[in-house]
Amino acid sequence: MTSPSRSHARYRKLVFLTWFLTLDLIMFGAFVRLTDSGLGCPDWPGCYGHLSPLGASAHIERALEAMPYGPVSVGKAWIEMVHRYIGMILGMLIIGITVMAWRHRRILGQTPRLATVILVAVCVQGAFGAWTVTHRLMPLVVTTHLVLGMGLLALMTWLAAREKAHAPVPADAARWRPWMILGLGILFVQLALGGWVSTNYAALACMDFPTCHGQWLPPMDFHGGYSLVRGLGHLPSGEMISQEALTAIHWTHRNFAIAVFALLGVLGWRLRAVPGLAGPARLLLALLALQLLTGLTTIFFQWPLLIAVLHNGGAAGLVLVGVTMLLRLSQAGKPSRIAP
Template sequence: MQTWYDWTPVFRMMLLGLLIAAGPLLWVWLRRRGAGTVQRLQALSVLTLFLTFDLVLFGAFTRLTDSGLGCPDWPGCYGAASPLGAHADIAAAQAAMPTGPVTFSKAWIEMIHRYLATAVGALILVMAVVSLIERRRDRTIPLLWPWLSLLWVCVQGAFGAWTVTMKLFPAIVTLHLLGGLTLLALLRVQAVRFGQADGLLRQALQMGPRWRPWLWALLGLVVLQVALGGWVSTNYAVLACRDFPTCQGQWWPPMDFARGFELWRPLGELRSGEALPFAALTAIHYTHRLMAYLVLAALLGMGWALRRAGLGRQARWLWALAAWQLVTGLSNVVLEWPLLAAVAHTGGAAALVVVLTGWLAVAHPQAARQGTVARPAGTPWQERRA
């Protein structure tokens, strides 16, 4: 009887993910042999956050090396669990199109990205299950964030599959990028909550709840800018402007915003089937550049406010990340999109999301009840070091 779907590659990918995840799990267990469950979960959360950050960077590397279709099916590679098992199919595709989307190097890049993603998913599953089991014994163990992370990593996996099956559809690829940053944010909050449950953050100087509206506003600007940056990258619009501060030698070059931001369409085409005009690519690039000015001003302003409030360390973090994004963003334009600068630019955006999300978590009113230091009454702009 004919089967509806061959589940063999799925099970093999899951097994590979578990094998890769066994390394971080063993490392945490050995490093925290005498620690309690909460301490182990907190350590595993931090390690998973680090690995997810690496995964986001490797995802950017996969996209920027045009390896997103290195294996044109999902989750395996031509039905195999690795490019080794798909050697004949990859060789045939590479012989037909030597510079096409399917080559041996691109297939390995794509599959390594999937292996890492599966391992991260396995780690998140372990944390969710252990949290549920241990919650019966220790009521301080949070359940919401581990299970939200598990739910979201499943959603993110679906977007990863659609990225391949829908042939790098720009809207799907951009949402996949935003989903990766959302997973980073969830894991960052999870690490903070486990740390608070174990009392690890009680000695640290933290922000008060009155900073939250400003942090939310700044995070919103950053996320919007990341979405615009993802739209630039997925539409290959980085080189639409190769000079700075002007674009094509003009302060306001010819732009087609309506077609540039026609969201639901294939790569390089309009819904009508016409090729995406260059003026549309220019509009995509220039919108991201204009938004960058606003985000840069907001980061500098927030850093100045933090410094005046006696939070100099946090201010330096913001200023350093703002400088990083400025340098890497300019490098992408004037050096014509070098791979290192492009990946570093994605890393800076991810770091901003992690930093701002962590501050929002410790600035929550719950943090004050659990012993973290809250600031005196007054607006954030009037706070000073005690």
């Protein structure tokens, strides 16, 4: 018979493994999007009805002959399918976490509700992954898929952070909790704006900085840029999306970043010496600096793949650090829970 401490240790290992895989999947999802591999296999869940691109080689060859520079190629098919395989593994691990959370809820000393919410969230995320393909990379669906992925990472981070010991946070630090909630809120707005930039291929709509096309307020079409229900590269009317619309998308994301940097930067600076928060606060400041560097590099070097993936990874890092700090602020004044 398994001892309570061993059951808890296994649960903790599974949670941290799943959290790490969630972060990896978000990074790989960015790679899928940035390499234009989202339609590498234009059906779902298989690849032309096969389990892998190996069985679909004839279909891929015909697609390549019809469109040599189209969305389908052997490399893109493998990139897309590996992303799906990792997603399926993640789903199975989360099922395992949920089962253990219910089965050992007395041993763990925690309600299994969060694990159950995570299970529902990964199912919804899987559905949006399928709709991303079936709706032919519709920007609204792809952006929602990205934001939900970050939300799943936030939930997994909360679950994992509960299992990690840390120095007790002083009770008076709790006054920063509402500000951290606000900071995470505007961060997710920025994530949605950034996803909208990426899914509309507007990253290079402004090639200079800090101005855009040499102007602080360049000609912009916000109505067209933020028309939500439309196909990729088109307006609801069916016309091609204009440069002014792409500029509006890019300009909004760039300038809203000021609010994110200001609030999270102040929080990181003020909390950098607070026991139990010093490490995450310093990491928050470092990640903000990384985001600024990768964002500028993306513009000046015309969106190099590695830098663009790092920019997405930095955003994920801000989510996990912000959630960790919020959890610790919520526990301010309480003794640190030392996991076995």
